[in-house]
Amino acid sequence: MSDVRVHNFSISLDGFATGAGQSADAPFGHAGERLHEWMFTTRFWHEMGGGREGGTGADHAFAAMHSAGIGAEIMGAGKFGPPGWQDDPDYKGAWGPNPPFHTPVFVLTHRPRPSIEMEGGTTYHFLDASPAEALKKAREAADGKDVRLGGGATMIRDFVAEGLVDHMHLVQVPIVLGRGVRIWDGLEAIEDVYDIEAVSTPSGVTHLTFTAKRR
């Protein structure tokens, strides 16, 4: 069976994946861009359409795992758009006309709407479904390829708690946010079911990989 993977999911030292006060202008709240600066200096980000040419060191090596072999993504409502997007029937997501996913994307929301076809191969589908149900749909759409979980923290926690995640890559950034949405809540003893590796890099971040032991 194909794998379920999490990539480039950035957290603070205290485990927050977003800060407090999320809005259209501040999708990560008071965290701003600080959780993702490590990625902006990679060749991976440049190839995704980012500005700088970027390096090909360790941060790039980890970041570039994001896309290879992925056939579909599942994301939470908060990644699709800022709070309240469900009230705008014409809203097409926060990721531009040519989103960086290039596969079917399943958006988890309690208020589903018709699918939206974007440029570049991304089609948004909207699901009010449990993690297992959403994964079944995404696996069908991925046609044998892997499924990526796009975040935020709440949906990743839910999928991990149900034992649905095969590989998880977190990136710990040396800041303390104090407030926001925390990845660790409810994941006590995750080391019993995952092999965990830590690799710090010269940019100052620490890459944490979780590989399911049952594999």
Next chain:
Amino acid sequence: MSDVRVHNFSISLDGFATGAGQSADAPFGHAGERLHEWMFTTRFWHEMGGGREGGTGADHAFAAMHSAGIGAEIMGAGKFGPPGWQDDPDYKGAWGPNPPFHTPVFVLTHRPRPSIEMEGGTTYHFLDASPAEALKKAREAADGKDVRLGGGATMIRDFVAEGLVDHMHLVQVPIVLGRGVRIWDGLEAIEDVYDIEAVSTPSGVTHLTFTAKRR
């Protein structure tokens, strides 16, 4: 002025320095020894009286900073003994007849008692004092050498919040405890006042050093 330092302070991925349910039999609660296994395999630990011969790699290099140049330690009541030790007037601490401190040690407690002189140069003094007041006493006793903060998490947080800590060395262990006493609470934006480095080592832990920027 002499420095105030924290060393070998081990935390879980989710930031807990002790687990829940601390007692005489389980000084770190449900965390058990897991937060400190990285240290038991170092030469430093062997030289402190631990069983194995131990290695001299990166974990040892970090661990060995613990003792050099230290003239006194300040510790919280929970490090001196398990909950309730204050009710035993003859209690002499959880660290044996020859404690591994070999300096004056100031124990913060709301119920002070007379000082106790132990073997090997350790003398326990008991203080009901603010962080600044305790530090003043410890500095006098340290006679120009540095002062080490021994933990637990609550007292370290209090000293950091008051800007009294010059150097802090945390060791992040790849387990998720879920419950206990967390180091990060109240330390939002610590990156503004400390330079932070992260170094992961082959044992699987990540050493985090915090150096005060004002220096």
